[in-house]
Amino acid sequence: GAVVSQHPSRVICKSGTSVKIECRSLDFQATTMFWYRQFPKQSLMLMATSNEGSKATYEQGVEKDKFLINHASLTLSTLTVTSAHPEDSSFYICSARGVGISPLHFGNGTRLTVT
Amino acid sequence: QKEVEQNSGPLSVPEGAIASLNCTYSDRVSQSFFWYRQYSGKSPELIMSIYSNGDKEDGRFTAQLNKASQYVSLLIRDSQPSDSATYLCAVNKAGNNRKLIWGLGTSLAVNP
Numbered sequence: 001g002a003v004v005s006q007h008p009s010r011v012i013c014k015s016g017t018s019v020k021i022e023c024r025s026l027d028f029q030a031t032t033m034f035w036y037r038q039f040p041k042q043s044l045m046l047m048a049t050s051n052e053g054s055k056a057t058y059e060q061g062v063e064k065d066k067f068l069i070n071h072a073s074l075t076l077s078t079l080t081v082t083s084a085h086p087e088d089s090s091f092y093i094c095s096a097r098g099v100g101i102s103p104l105h106f107g108n109g110t111r112l113t114v115t
Numbered sequence: 116q117k118e119v120e121q122n123s124g125p126l127s128v129p130e131g132a133i134a135s136l137n138c139t140y141s142d143r144v145s146q147s148f149f150w151y152r153q154y155s156g157k158s159p160e161l162i163m164s165i166y167s168n169g170d171k172e173d174g175r176f177t178a179q180l181n182k183a184s185q186y187v188s189l190l191i192r193d194s195q196p197s198d199s200a201t202y203l204c205a206v207n208k209a210g211n212n213r214k215l216i217w218g219l220g221t222s223l224a225v226n227p
Binding site: 044093097105107 | 149
């Protein structure tokens with residue numbers, strides 16, 4: 001149980017374009033979803049927290065207009081990287097939690113390369 | 116002081132030995148504690164969760180929590196080369212907006 005599906009697993013795009021990443025909880029209702037970014041050999045960095053039906057809460061230093069997060073249902077959240085630049089190239093990972101203090105379950109991540 | 120601290124390692128153990136991974140946290144009212152394993156280039160996967168003092172065993176893994184000492188550990192018995200990964204400790208603080216506070220991870224190498 002507690003499967004989180006993330007798509008695409010890998011994407012290459014040109015500088016200036018936008019990329020949408022989907023995160024779905026397949027067998028539970030994700031009241032809260034989290035988006036992380038991880039650069040090579042570095043630790044996870046939380047970008048934002050999203051609760052279903054409300055605006056995402058962004059961590060300090062993360063541009064909300066660049067990283068658009070939508071959590072329209074209890075099973076789906078999307079992250080759109082707008083006007084991507086090479087420095088946005090990274091490993092983006094979504095995660096989801098059900099109710100209470102349940103553990104966080106991760107998607108398989110999306111490796112974004114901006115050329 | 117970091118909120119969640121782990122030795123970065125690398126921790127190197129021979130195959131078949133017990134690997135002991137440690138984590139301390141600063142907020143005394145933290146409620147729930149998790150160990151995740153992350154292979155290089157992959158996303159983290161949940162290994163253990165623990166919520167009350169004492170030991171919790173699952174197969175070759177044992178999590179130990181001591182809230183008085185603000186300490187949580189993960190023991191891996193009969194370590195295998197496939198256990199070689201980075202182990203992340205995560206803590207959920209009371210009253211938090213449900214986000215986890217992460218340690219930087221301990222790199223474990225199990226040598227055949």
